[in-house]
Amino acid sequence: MLAVILAFFGGLAIVVSKMLNHNAAKRFGLLPGTLLNYLTGTLMAGILAFASMKRFDYTVFLDVPPLMYSAGLLGLGAMLISNLTLNRLPVVHSTSIIVVTQMSVALLLDYWLFGIGSLIRIVGAMLVVIALILDQYIIQYKTANI
C-alpha cells in the first residue's frame, strides 16, 4: 500500500516539478535550468543516501551492471525534451501523449522482461487512445460553444 501511495504522490510531484523546470529553463536557459535541477537533486539524494547508509562503501556502485546507469541519461533526455516542448501544447495534451507512450512501453517491458501480457491490457491501451482522440475533439470543437 505504501508503494501505491508513493507512486501516486510521485505523479503529482512530477506535474509540479515539470512546471518549475520549464520556468527555470525559460529564466536561466535550457541547460543552466536543467543543471539547477540536477545539482539540487544530486545534493539532496547524496545527503539522504549518506544518512541512510550504515557505513559508507562506494564499491556498491561498482557492482551494478553499467547499462542500468543509463537511467540517468534517459531522465535527462526526457527533461530536456520536456522543457523544449511544454509550451507548444496544452499540458493535458502533452501529459496524455506521454501517458500513451509510457503505458505502451511499460507493457512491452513487462512482456519482454517478465513475460506478462494480456488481452485486457491491450483493451485498456485502446481505451486510452480513444479517450485522447475524444478529448482533443471536445477541446477543439466544443469549448467555443460553452
Added chain:
Amino acid sequence: MTYVLVSTIGVLIALMIAFNGALGQHLGVFEVSFAVHAIGLTVLLVSMWIRKQSLDIRKVPPIFFLAGCLGAMLAAIDAYAVGVLGVTLAVALSTFAQLLGSVWIDGMGIGNIKRVAFNRYRIVSLSVLLCGILLMTLKY
C-alpha cells in the same frame, strides 16, 4: 514534430522508471537517486563547459530548488515502487496523478502555460482514459 518529441518523452520515462527499478534491486533507493542524478549532472556540466554556459546559483530564487528536491524523491520512489508493483502499475498510478494535476494546471493557466478552460464534456473523455488505465492494471 512536437507530437513526436512529446511521445519520445513517454518512451524515455518508461525506460528510466524500469532502469531505476532495476537499480533498486542492487542499491538503496537514495543511492539510486544519487547515482542517476550524478550521471545527469556530469553530462550537463560537460555540455555547458563545451558551450561556455554558466549559472550563478546566488541569483536563483529558492522556489527553483524545489524541483531538484522533488526529482531526488521521485527517483527514489521509482526505485522502490517498481520493485514492489512492477513497471506498468507504477507508471499507471503516476499517470493517474499526473492527469489530475495537469487538468488543474491547464484550468489555472499558471505561468506561461496556455490556459484551457475546463469543459464539462471532458469528464467523459477523462473518465474513459482512467478506465483504460485501470483496465491495464487489472492484472495486478
